[in-house]
Amino acid sequence: MIEVKNISKSFDGNTVLHDVTTEFLPGKVNFIIGRSGSRKSVLTKCIVGLNEVDKGEIFFDGRNFTSLNKWDRRSIRQEMGMLFQGAALFDSMTVEENVMYPLRMFSKMTKAELQKRVDECLERVNLSGKNKLYPSEISGGMQKRTGIARAIAMNPKYLFCDEPNSGLDPQTAIVIDNLIKEITVDYNITTVVVSHDMASVIEIGDLINFIYQGNLWWRGNPASILNSDNKEVTEFVFPSAFMQEIRDALRQGHK
Amino acid sequence: MSGLFSHIGRYSILLGQVFTRPAKASEYRRLIVDELDKIGLQSLGIVALLSFFMGAVVTIQTAANIDSGWIPKWTIGFTTRQTMILEFSSTIVCLILSGKVGGNISSEIGTMRITEQIDAMDVMGVNSASVLILPKIIAAIFIFPFMVIGSMFLGICAGAIVGTGQGVISLTDYIYGLQYYFEPYQVSYTLIKTVVFAFIITSISSYHGYFTKGGAREVGQSSTKAVVYSMVFILLSNYILTQLLLL
Ligand SMILES: Nc1ncnc2c1ncn2[C@@H]1O[C@H](COP(=O)(O)OP(=O)(O)OP(=O)(O)O)[C@@H](O)[C@H]1O
Numbered sequence: 001m002i003e004v005k006n007i008s009k010s011f012d013g014n015t016v017l018h019d020v021t022t023e024f025l026p027g028k029v030n031f032i033i034g035r036s037g038s039r040k041s042v043l044t045k046c047i048v049g050l051n052e053v054d055k056g057e058i059f060f061d062g063r064n065f066t067s068l069n070k071w072d073r074r075s076i077r078q079e080m081g082m083l084f085q086g087a088a089l090f091d092s093m094t095v096e097e098n099v100m101y102p103l104r105m106f107s108k109m110t111k112a113e114l115q116k117r118v119d120e121c122l123e124r125v126n127l128s129g130k131n132k133l134y135p136s137e138i139s140g141g142m143q144k145r146t147g148i149a150r151a152i153a154m155n156p157k158y159l160f161c162d163e164p165n166s167g168l169d170p171q172t173a174i175v176i177d178n179l180i181k182e183i184t185v186d187y188n189i190t191t192v193v194v195s196h197d198m199a200s201v202i203e204i205g206d207l208i209n210f211i212y213q214g215n216l217w218w219r220g221n222p223a224s225i226l227n228s229d230n231k232e233v234t235e236f237v238f239p240s241a242f243m244q245e246i247r248d249a250l251r252q253g254h255k
Numbered sequence: 256m257s258g259l260f261s262h263i264g265r266y267s268i269l270l271g272q273v274f275t276r277p278a279k280a281s282e283y284r285r286l287i288v289d290e291l292d293k294i295g296l297q298s299l300g301i302v303a304l305l306s307f308f309m310g311a312v313v314t315i316q317t318a319a320n321i322d323s324g325w326i327p328k329w330t331i332g333f334t335t336r337q338t339m340i341l342e343f344s345s346t347i348v349c350l351i352l353s354g355k356v357g358g359n360i361s362s363e364i365g366t367m368r369i370t371e372q373i374d375a376m377d378v379m380g381v382n383s384a385s386v387l388i389l390p391k392i393i394a395a396i397f398i399f400p401f402m403v404i405g406s407m408f409l410g411i412c413a414g415a416i417v418g419t420g421q422g423v424i425s426l427t428d429y430i431y432g433l434q435y436y437f438e439p440y441q442v443s444y445t446l447i448k449t450v451v452f453a454f455i456i457t458s459i460s461s462y463h464g465y466f467t468k469g470g471a472r473e474v475g476q477s478s479t480k481a482v483v484y485s486m487v488f489i490l491l492s493n494y495i496l497t498q499l500l501l502l
């Protein structure tokens with residue numbers, strides 16, 4: 001479980017996160033959603049410690065991450081996997097070397113064990129046989145999947161995915177979504193997914209954190225978000241006249 | 256001025272990070288070998304080309320300038336040796352390398368920064384500064400002196416080839432000049448300078464790459480800054496080291 005307690009963050013005097021408090025549960029896909037520019041990425045980077053918070057604390061299974069210095073954070077970091085918005089693969093390394101990287105840095109595995117683990121991870125994300133290709137030689141969807149394989153190589157307890165399916169076609173997006181859901185449930189990972197894609201929120205979301213202008217505006221589950229009366233939430237979920245018509249039709253159907 | 260101080264501050268903090276808590280030794284060995292190739296082997300061509308022509312030109316220039324008859328011919332060999340050993344093979348070669356190697360380092364690390372590859376390392380708990388920068392510093396400090404010695408040798412040989420080929424000096428005179436009042440300490444002086452320059456080029460260029468923000472344009476700006484600052488600090492430290500070591 002990850003607990004976020006009263007964190008605030010500002011850049012050059014501009015407060016971008018206002019006193020955010022929430023928690024993310026293990027074995028669940030926890031969403032952070034909100035409009036573009038609502039500070040979802042900043043919040044995520046604060047949670048994983050890429051940005052230092054100005055105020056507040058973050059606990060990973062009761063361990064206060066914020067109070068630790070850079071070096072002492074390393075043991076918790078090795079339990080984290082992260083998929084970046086742009087995949088962030090090491091472009092001078094092959095798919096296989098990318099997945100192997102964290103293992104080579106931190107584990108004491110032999111060559112054969114390394115290879116076995118890498119092949120397992122690649123198979124998990126349906127990339128068997130692509131070992132020797134470079135990131136520039138594979139499609140965007142495959143890059144995202146390689147990013148997931150690298151993120152799960154160390155058997156993380158916490159998985160962060162920043163817009164895992166942005167820029168992908170709807171079918172590929174569903175493949176990635178389902179993959180994230182399966183991994184989360186199979187390994188009981190605390191998964192945090194940043195997205196503004198309502199389709200994946202409804203499809204695989206367990207808990208939803210709606211961020212509005214750097215504030216935690218609304219929390220709930222997929223069923224309740226569709227019926228929420230909160231103005232900002234409904235505007236986000238049903239952004240167009242067409243979507244609002246669908247909502248009204250649905251609500252009438254329920255009556 | 257406050258800009259300069261904040262640069263110095265961030266540069267020192269980064270270096271601190273580079274030298275603390277490194278990762279596994281086996282990783283570094285592999286990375287250093289990679290860098291020896293990128294920083295060293297891939298620069299051999301340009302260093303060789305430059306050294307050969309500089310040696311040749313210095314020889315011809317000296318010959319043309321002492322044509323009066325009362326300055327002995329062996330001065331040509333002596334001048335070529337002194338030029339190559341004292342300044343050309345260290346300072347000028349390193350200035351050229353700051354363009355080639357420095358620009359390359361800064362754009363490589365800068366691109367990794369803006370594509371979040373460095374963030375990816377940090378999240379894993381890898382000491383990104385150390386893994387990216389330390390192998391480059393070590394490789395350059397190790398390989399630059401060999402390149403500089405090679406450059407001296409090539410330049411002096413080029414002088415001999417061109418000088419005797421054009422008939423401006425006999426090989427015996429040239430060799431006499433080469434040996435005239437030779438102080439091995441001067442070679443040490445040049446190698447000490449080279450090690451300092453190697454550190455300047457790799458650390459300053461890495462610094463500018465590591466703190467790149469933005470996009471492709473900023474990566475370009477960082478590598479320009481890397482080259483300019485490396486050159487300025489090479490020239491400054493050349494002056495200071497010469498004062499310290501030769502006076
Ligand atoms: N390093 C930074 N320095 C200054 N301001 C920043 C920085 N990082 C983020 N911001 C501020 O945060 C805002 C964007 O936040 P963020 O990138 O988290 O949005 P987002 O919700 O992830 O958007 P998107 O859905 O488009 O990815 C920017 O408008 C900017 O003002």
Ligand SMILES: [Mg+2]
Pocket residue numbers: 040041085162
């Ligand atoms: Mg974002």
